[in-house]
Amino acid sequence: MELHDKRILLIISGGIAAYKSLDLIRRLRERGAAVRPVITRSAQEFITPLAVGALSASHVYTDLFSREDEQDVGHIRLARECDLVLVAPATASRMAKMAHGLADDLAGAVLLATDRPVLMAPAMNPKMWDAPATRRNLSTLQGDGIHVIGPKSGEMAESGEAGTGRMAEPLEIVAAVVALLSPGEKPLAGKRAIVTSGPTHEPIDPVRYIANRSSGKQGHAIAAALAKLGAEVTLVSGPVTIPDPAGVRTVHVETAKDMLLAVTSHLPADIAVMVAAVADWRVASSSGQKIKKQPGEAPPPLQLAENPDILKTVGHHENRPRFVVGFAAETQNVEENGRRKLAAKGADLIVANDVSPQTGVMGGERNRVMLIAENGIETWPDLDKAEVAERLAATIAKRLNAL
Numbered sequence: 001m002e003l004h005d006k007r008i009l010l011i012i013s014g015g016i017a018a019y020k021s022l023d024l025i026r027r028l029r030e031r032g033a034a035v036r037p038v039i040t041r042s043a044q045e046f047i048t049p050l051a052v053g054a055l056s057a058s059h060v061y062t063d064l065f066s067r068e069d070e071q072d073v074g075h076i077r078l079a080r081e082c083d084l085v086l087v088a089p090a091t092a093s094r095m096a097k098m099a100h101g102l103a104d105d106l107a108g109a110v111l112l113a114t115d116r117p118v119l120m121a122p123a124m125n126p127k128m129w130d131a132p133a134t135r136r137n138l139s140t141l142q143g144d145g146i147h148v149i150g151p152k153s154g155e156m157a158e159s160g161e162a163g164t165g166r167m168a169e170p171l172e173i174v175a176a177v178v179a180l181l182s183p184g185e186k187p188l189a190g191k192r193a194i195v196t197s198g199p200t201h202e203p204i205d206p207v208r209y210i211a212n213r214s215s216g217k218q219g220h221a222i223a224a225a226l227a228k229l230g231a232e233v234t235l236v237s238g239p240v241t242i243p244d245p246a247g248v249r250t251v252h253v254e255t256a257k258d259m260l261l262a263v264t265s266h267l268p269a270d271i272a273v274m275v276a277a278v279a280d281w282r283v284a285s286s287s288g289q290k291i292k293k294q295p296g297e298a299p300p301p302l303q304l305a306e307n308p309d310i311l312k313t314v315g316h317h318e319n320r321p322r323f324v325v326g327f328a329a330e331t332q333n334v335e336e337n338g339r340r341k342l343a344a345k346g347a348d349l350i351v352a353n354d355v356s357p358q359t360g361v362m363g364g365e366r367n368r369v370m371l372i373a374e375n376g377i378e379t380w381p382d383l384d385k386a387e388v389a390e391r392l393a394a395t396i397a398k399r400l401n402a403l
């Protein structure tokens with residue numbers, strides 16, 4: 001009963017994912033939580049107050065100006081008489097209202113009035129998730145300290161369209177609720193960490209670039225896991241399509257040079273975890289104008305120049321963090337190459353993984369890694385990237401605190 005005695009105010013806003021919130025209520029209650037539901041007007045187009053009331057065994061709150069509810073509880077009490085406000089699903093429109101502090105319905109008023117932690121589980125069409133307005137609202141909300149879980153990529157329920165926008169699964173949302181409400185140990189409290197993640201884009205001309213298949217999933221998960229253990233985390237991310245993780249300061253960059261600058265300007269730090277798949281080469285002199293095809297002429301040769309090695313720079317820096325972790329993306333001789341990188345880059349730990357296409361690691365959800373340190377190696381089983389991140393964060397905390 002991880003949520004025994006916990007009171008969750010669940011705001012269900014109006015999207016097709018609202019049907020999953022019925023299961024979410026069940027899952028929260030199974031773990032001992034009391035769930036008080038607020039459902040918006042548009043959510044009632046998808047689910048009925050009767051179903052929500054039956055599953056939650058609670059009164060269902062729907063209106064800001066309900067004579068009965070306002071006298072009985074009122075939005076201020078609703079906002080305070082809980083341990084956490086959970087918005088699931090959070091539609092694009094709800095996020096926009098939250099970002100602007102609109103209180104024109106009960107959900108809005110509760111969200112504005114609450115002094116409790118707020119967790120939202122966005123769900124919307126991928127185009128809406130990618131829209132500049134939603135990006136802006138997300139970053140405003142994260143800046144306001146709102147916690148975010150999901151959305152995930154995959155096929156959409158209504159349109160079959162692929163992309164990012166599916167609400168996190170009820171059990172994932174429950175896990176995020178548990179994590180927020182049972183803070184647990186914070187072995188990295190007071191420690192500063194820098195994490196790099198994702199690919200870099202190296203311009204050829206204003207419209208073309210060199211890139212790689214990194215999704216940023218592993219690096220972002222590590223940033224979030226370090227933050228969960230109490231570290232103050234700066235994530236320097238190359239161009240990715242996944243959301244910024246909660247509780248982390250994210251700096252967005254494009255090229256290896258920019259990434260290096262962002263990383264070194266955040267030193268000193270206690271921990272550095274360099275996960276990014278930094279492009280080894282950039283185009284020596286990228287063109288300021290789009291390179292045009294010249295009839296009858298051979299394609300333009302691309303002259304490459306070596307990019308700075310960020311991990312190596314950090315590993316040998318005068319402000320070298322006390323614990324430096326690198327990754328080794330290999331397609332063969334994983335252990336041997338990992339060991340070589342440990343020494344060459346000045347790292348305390350190399351997380352080596354096989355990124356051959358058949359492993360599905362690049363861009364995928366799972367990873368199988370080998371930890372290589374001076375005093376030995378450790379092989380982990382095939383795990384979800386979030387789990388690799390949690391184990392790695394715990395390992396870093398243990399080793400750092402033993403130094």
Ligand code: CTP
Nearest residue numbers: 274275276278307308309310311326327328329
């Ligand atoms: N790395 C970096 N800057 C670079 C290249 C790599 O910071 N310019 C970091 C990566 O973030 C990773 C580690 O170095 O932590 C190893 O990256 P990897 O691509 O496996 O190795 P490379 O150093 O690029 O060597 P190679 O391409 O020969 O395998």
